[in-house]
Amino acid sequence: MTPPTGTLTAERILEATEEVLRRHGPAKATVVDVARALGVSHGSVYRHFRTKAALREAVTKRWLDRTSQRLAGIVSMAGSPEERLRAWLAALFDAKRHKAGDDPELFATYTVLTDENVAAVAEHIEELTGQLTRIIEAGAEAGTFAVPDPAPVARAVFQATGRFHDPCYARDWTSPGIDEEFTAVVDLLVRGLSSPSQ
Incomplete structure (x- = not known):
């Protein structure tokens, strides 16, 4: 692999780390492999990420954040709260399904990394449930959803x-x-949330 030119940034290191993880898997990928892919010393990588664990946590967070960012736009898009809820749940399923199907090796790698990085996963789930809370809150305010407390x-x-x-x-x-199973579950949830007048 020809190392890319330009200033060494955290983003470039994370991109290279993802490629190294794809090629070698989480058990064999090392910081030296990442540095080699970038054409720099491993000390240069450590200047951005103090430990191998910190680098693995950052690449895991980056992977999870892609899903969160994709879903964030749905929270404030036009449409009723029900439409936004359905769109958000469908987009989450679609994003996860594509990650698993489009690049199974990388998905398997990230499954290992997410097991290692419980804090990053907890933060990701908190972000996702926060987005869901805002959609359900909007539904409660509009009278579409009959929920006393949107967060739980x-x-x-x-x-x-x-x-x-x-x-x-x-x-x-x-x-x-x-x-069909996904649609049935979402229909059931929407019916359960809906205000009796809906």
């Missing part, structure tokens, strides 16, 4: 849809009928 309801919706975004269910995401 958002956590319940997130947990109830776990089969469609938790990586431990990745094998199910290509099974026949999974889209």
Whole structure:
């Protein structure tokens, strides 16, 4: 691999780390491999990330943040709270399914890394449930959803849809009928949230 030119930045290091992890897997990928891919010394990498663990945590967070950022736009998009809730849940399922199907080796690698980086995963889940809370809050304010406290309801919706975004269910995401099952679960949740007048 020809090392890219330009200033060494944290972003370039994370891009190279992702490629090294894809090629070698999490057990064999080293900081020296990342430095070699960038054409720099491993000391240069350590100036940006003090330890191998810090580098692995940062690359895990970057991977998780891609999903959070993709979903953030749905929270404030035009449309009713119900439409936004359905779109958000569908986008989350779609994002996770694509990660697992488009690059299975990298998905397997990140499954290992997320097990190592519990704090990054907890932060990611907090961000996602925060987004869900804002959608459900908007529905409560509009009278679309009959919920006394949106935050615990958002956590319940997130947990109830776990089969469609938790990586431990990745094998199910290509099974026949999974889209129909997803739609049935979302329909059930929306009915449960809906105000009696809706």
